[in-house]
Amino acid sequence: MRERLTPVLLALLLLAASPARAEAPLPPPPAPAQEVAPSEAPAAEAELEETEADSEARTELDEEKKAPGYLELQSQAENVTEGDLRVSVTTTVLRPLRDYAPFEVVLHNLGSTPRVARIEAESAGRSRGDIVSRQVEVGAHQRLSVWLPVPVAARGGIIRVHSPGLSLRAFSFYMAETDGTPVLVLGSERAFQSGTRLPRLEKEAQLVARFIEPETAPRELALYVGYPLVVVAGDVTSLPADTWSALEAYASTGGFLVLLHPPRDVGMRLPLLASTTSGGVHPYGFGQVRLCGAADACGSALFSDAEARSSPTQDKYSGGHPTQGIVLPATPAPSWQRSTSMLAGGEQPLLPGVQAPVGRFLFLITLFVLAVGPGGLALARRKGPVALLIAVPSVAFVTCLSLVAWSVIVEGFSLHASRYSLTWLDRDRDRAVMVGLGSYYANLEPEGFRMPALAALMGPDVAWESQVVEADWTNGMAVTGGFLPSRTYREWGELAVLPSRARLTVRREGQELRVQNALGAPLAEGYVQLDGKVWLLPALADGAEGVLTPGPDSASRKTALQLSLFSSHVQSRFKNVPWSELDKPLPEGGFLARLEGSGSMPTAVLPMELHEGLHLMKGRVDGP
Structure with a gap:
């Protein structure tokens, strides 16, 4: 019966499938790629015109991005008054390419007695508390500008102001990033436009400027080193002496200083200049100085300066940001990187023996496993379980003691370092212009140290959270933490202009x-x-x-x-x-x-x- 029904079922299936085949005919073969049917020619021409239009639009967009001009990052200050103290904090600032972002906190004492205030900045996402702090005294009826050098690795966080008897609310701060080159301008926007003839743009621009008042500009070198360009738009002679010393130190230690209106005594103010007879770019110590002449020429030259200073190298570990600096400390490898190199980018440590002795530790652990495994089984058979309960903890204690003894005897508790530097000895002024690099490793975190006002500690270009250094800036930079975690290899760059009798x-x-x-x-x-x-x-x-x-x-x-x-x-x-x-x-x-x-x-x-x-x-x- 099964053999008779099989042909019938096959016939029924074929009849059911035949209409579907008739309704879905095979598509015609595709036409040759070089031939276009007359009816399709207008569509092809329209598609070609649309492609050309898109290409022209992209070209116009690229030209618009490269249009001559500058963009100012808008930021409004937040104000709060408590008792006789008025506080103003600029909560959003232009993020430099590296190192430190300057945050300005303005304190206005409305009372008739001096008041002590402590300003602290805490990074978002960190559990160790404040990373930057500074204590100041504000005189009676005095208005004081205080600058906080916040490491760019922080990106955002909270600023608090403490004063005896007052309870001021906290301010949230944020570092804004842009595609253009960040430029710090000492002077008004009007003076910058007059000296460069550059128009203000509302869209993407190659130059992104931050304007600060020359009278209240920072006095520390660390607040300038992160910017590839620093422009003095106003009268140089009106700058405070401490501010000019910081700018001159910035230029001599690898920065690029632009003077829109060079003074007549520029040779005395910039003593390392070889010649002041002409404008243009002059080498200055380890950096450069541009002495502007005509405003139009200076404005166009700023774009080439910005391009050369902001993108000399590209590092795939920097998150797309250009790397720039006279000294480039190597970056620790991220946790997700699996490679034989200890540092990011294939760089090798400058200190030997900073990698954990995995082979020796595995050898000690293998001996421990053999002692508590086959050795423990043999001991239990010969001496009984009581002997095993005594032997296993004893062997574990000896193994741990061996690991600790190896670490103490071989590495010790001292700070291991390799140090390199370049020095320009200025004997006429009894000072030394220095750029240097140090690589460090220690079992225990070293004690803090102090950096003077005309010195700066520079971490890697990449904003790694573990690289945020904690410091008190009351009198210079007093490093309190984050410089060298225990059993961790770190590199730090240094810039300094210091008095020297060498x-x-x-x-x-x-x-x-x-x-x-x-x-x-x-x-x-x-x-x-x-x-x-x-x-x-x-x-x-x-x-x-x-x-x-x-x-x-x-x-x-x-x-x-x-x-x-x-x-x-x-x-x-x-x-x-x-x-x-x-x-x-x-x-x-x-x-x-x-x-x-x-x-x-x-x-x-x-x-x-x-x-x-x-x-x-x-x-x-x-x-x-």
Whole structure:
């Protein structure tokens, strides 16, 4: 019966499927790609015209983004009055490319007695409390502007103002990011427009400006170093002396300072300028200065300056932000990165042995497993379970003690460091212009230290939350935490312009030229230009004397980079240093030397075990 019904069922299925096939005929074969039917030609031409229109629109949009002009980030201050104290806080500011964002807090004491106020900033998402604090005294009927250098890694948070007897509400702050180059302008918007002839834009612009009053501008170097360009739009001579000192330090330590109206005594105010006879860009220490002439030419030049300063390199770990800085500390690898390199971007640590001894620890753990596993089973069979209860905790205690002993004996409790720096010794003004880098590792977090007003501590370009340094800015920068977590490798850059009595003295004794090392560090090697000849500096300890010997001519001597003995890993941290300026022919009495030791940067006060210390110094000798 089954064999007879099978043909019938197949026939019924075929009859049921045949109408569906008739209703769904196969589509015709596609026409050749190069042929267009006459009826379809208008549609194709319309599509082509639409594509060209879109292309033109995109081109116009790109041109609009690159239109000459500037954009100002609008921000309104929040005000609150409690008792006889009025507080005004600018809660939204333009975020610099790196380091610190300056927040202004204006305190106005309406009473007849002085009042002490403490200002604190707390980062959003952090549990350790305040990251920046500053205490000030506001005189009777005084209006005081206070600046807080908030690390850019914070991005946002809360600002609190405390004063005895008052209960002021908290202010929320935020750092706004833009696609343009952030520019800090000391002066009014009208003065900036007059000096550059740049129009104000309401849309995307290459320059995004923040205007601050010159009379109340910051006095610390750290509040300027994050900006690729700082413009003085008004009269330079009207700036407070402390503010101008900070601006000059910013330019000499790798910044780009623009003077729209250079004063007549610009050579005295900028002592490192080689020439002031013409405008344009001048090298200045480790940075640059632009002396503007015609307003139209200066305005157009700002765009090329901004492009060169804001995007010299691109780092895929920086979240799309350009990296810029005279010193570029390496960034710790993020937790999600799985690679053999300890640092982000394939960089190698500058300290040996900062990686955990995984192999040795695994060996000790394997011995522990064998002792409590097969060893414990054999012990239980021979001595019974009571012996096993005593042996297992004892073996675990010995294993833990071995791990701790290894850490203490091999690494110890001291701070391990490698330090590198470049110094421009300004003997005429008894000061040293320094840019440096330090790499650190320690079992325990070191104690705090202090940075002067004309010095700045610089972290990696990437805004890692773990890199936020905590500091009290009441008298300079007193680092209180976040500098070096225990058992964590960190790198920090430093900029400083500090008074210095370091010198290299040369005197004649008969036919010899003798040199005395008073540079504050051991002298390893170097050159000095005297009597039109190049002389070799001998290796000298600090305070020792030696004899100069004739050396090669200027064309055959080592370059500054060769003399520094910086490895390729160290060179990558100093890639933005103007090495060509250091390699210029030495003037009469000029010297270039390599020093050893911990260096003269502010962090040298930390007690440390130095792995490597290399420092290059350029200056002028005393005598003969």
